[in-house]
Amino acid sequence: MEPSITKELLFKYFAGQVTALQKQQIEEWAKNPEHEEFFYSCLHEWELKNPQYQTDVPLAIEKFNRFLVLTAEPILQAAVSSRNTFSSNKRKWIQWGIAASLLLILAANAWLFRDRVLYQKYVTAYGATKSIQLSDGSTVILNANSSLSIPRFGFGASTRLVYLKGEANFSVVHTPDHKQFIVQTDPLFNVQVLGTEFTVSARTKQTKVVLTKGKVQVQYKQETQQARQVTMAPGDLVILDKQQGRLRKERVAHPEDYASWQNHRFVFDNTSLVEVCELLRETYGLQVEIRGERLKKQTLTGSFKARSVDEWLQALSDILQINVNRKDNRVLLTE
Numbered sequence: 001m002e003p004s005i006t007k008e009l010l011f012k013y014f015a016g017q018v019t020a021l022q023k024q025q026i027e028e029w030a031k032n033p034e035h036e037e038f039f040y041s042c043l044h045e046w047e048l049k050n051p052q053y054q055t056d057v058p059l060a061i062e063k064f065n066r067f068l069v070l071t072a073e074p075i076l077q078a079a080v081s082s083r084n085t086f087s088s089n090k091r092k093w094i095q096w097g098i099a100a101s102l103l104l105i106l107a108a109n110a111w112l113f114r115d116r117v118l119y120q121k122y123v124t125a126y127g128a129t130k131s132i133q134l135s136d137g138s139t140v141i142l143n144a145n146s147s148l149s150i151p152r153f154g155f156g157a158s159t160r161l162v163y164l165k166g167e168a169n170f171s172v173v174h175t176p177d178h179k180q181f182i183v184q185t186d187p188l189f190n191v192q193v194l195g196t197e198f199t200v201s202a203r204t205k206q207t208k209v210v211l212t213k214g215k216v217q218v219q220y221k222q223e224t225q226q227a228r229q230v231t232m233a234p235g236d237l238v239i240l241d242k243q244q245g246r247l248r249k250e251r252v253a254h255p256e257d258y259a260s261w262q263n264h265r266f267v268f269d270n271t272s273l274v275e276v277c278e279l280l281r282e283t284y285g286l287q288v289e290i291r292g293e294r295l296k297k298q299t300l301t302g303s304f305k306a307r308s309v310d311e312w313l314q315a316l317s318d319i320l321q322i323n324v325n326r327k328d329n330r331v332l333l334t335e
Contacts, residue, residue, distance in 0.1 A: 005029050010042040040118065041154025119149040124166075126285040127309055129262065136160055136173055138181065141262050143167035143201075144283045166282075167201040169259040172214075189240060192217045198232075199259040203282050207240040210258040220247050257303075264307045268300040273333070276300055276316070280331070284309045288331045295322065295335055 003025045012018050013026050030039050124130050124142050132140040132148060136156050142148055146166020155161070160172075160181040172181045174195025184190040185202035196214025201207065209218055211232045218238050221227035222245050230238055230249055237252045252258070257267040261283075268276070274296060277288035286309070290296045298320055306312040313331065317324040323334045 003029060005035070007042050007045075010039065011046050014043060014046045036153070038154075038157075040152075041157050043118075045154075045158075118152060119163075120152055121147060121149045123147045127283065134160075134162075136175065136179075136181075138173045139171045141169045141259070143169075143261055145285065164200055164202055167199070167203065167261075169197075169199045169262060171197045188221045190219050192219065199255075201258075203278075205242055205278070207242065208258070209238045210252065210255045211236050212255045212259070218247075260303070263305075265303060265305050266312070267303040271300045272296075273298040273300065273320070277333075280309075280312070284312070286326075286329050286331050288333065291332060291334045295333060298322075 005026060009018070009022065010026065013023065018026065029035055122130060122132050122142060124144050124146050127144050129144060130142040132142060134140065134150065134155075138160075140148060140162075143166060146164070146168060148165075148168060149163040151161065156175075156179060158179070160175075160179055161184065162182070163184050165185070168183075170181075170183065170193075172193050172195050178194055181193045181195075182190050183193075183200055185200065185207055189202075189207055191198070191200060191209055193214065193216040196216055197212040198214070198216055199208075199210045199212070201209075209216070209232065211234050213234055216232045218230045218232060219227055220230075220240060228247055230247065232238060232249070235251055235253075235255050236249055237255070237258075238247065238249045240247050254267075260267050273290060277290060280286045280288050300316075300319065302319060304315040304319065306315055310326075313324045313326060316322070323332075325332045325334070
C-alpha cells in the first residue's frame, strides 16, 4: 500500500524538514509517473511562497570538496607520484579549484535545465506578434519584444498562473469549476480573473491593465506596505508607475484601442512624442533622439496602420510633418 503523500508533507520535504523514513517514502512515491504532475505542481507552489530561498554556496563547495578529496585522492596521488612536481599544499589548491569550477558549472546547468523543464516559454522578436492557444482554451496574443511563460505541470490544477514580460492581450475562458486565471508580471503585481478579455502591458517604466470585457482584480504589493487591490470594470485602465510606486485607475472611452496593435493599428490620444519614442524602443528596439525642445513637447492624436517599422516611421513623419532619419536602429527626429 502506497504511503499518503500530501501537499503539506511535500512542502516539508522541499524545506528539508522530513525524517529519513519520510524522505525515502517520498522519493519512492515520486518515481511513479502518475504522481509527477502533482509533485511538480507542489514544487512550483512552494517555490512561489519561498522566493528568498538561497543556496548555501560556501557550504556546498565545502561538501563537494570533501567528496572530491575522498574520491579523487588515489588518482591525484598517482599523478603526483609519477611526476613528483606538486606539493601537498598545491594539490589542495587544485582540488579546491576543481571543486569550485565543477560546482559552478553544475549549478548553472541545473538552473537552466530546471527552467526549461518547468515552463513552456513563448518569445517574440522586435516588430513581431504571436498567437498562443492555452490548454484551457484561452487565447493570448503576444506583442513584440515580449515573453510568456506557462507551467508545464499543474496548469489548471488549482489555478491558471502565467508569467508575462512585455505586452499581451488575453481572452480567458471561464471554467466550470471557476478556476482563477492569474497573470503575474513580477512578484509584486498580478491580475486575477475568471473569464474575461483584457490587455496587460508590463514595460520598463509602467505596467498597464485595460479591461475590455468581464471583471478583473489587480493586486499590487509594495515591499514596505500592505497589498492594494483594485477591482476593474469594462473600460477601466489601471496604471502602475514603477519608478514612483503609484497605482491609479481611470476610465477610457475605447478600451479596445489598447489592443489595436493586434491588427497592426496604432491609436494615440494626445500622446507625447517622448512616449511615442518609448513605444518605438519597446516594440522595435529603436534608439530615438528628438532634437529640439519644441519638438519634444509635440503630441500625437489619431490612428494609422503600419505593418513594418518603416511604415510606422513614415506615418509619424506625415502626421507630425517632421523629418525622420533612420540609420540601422538609430532614429533622429527633427523639425
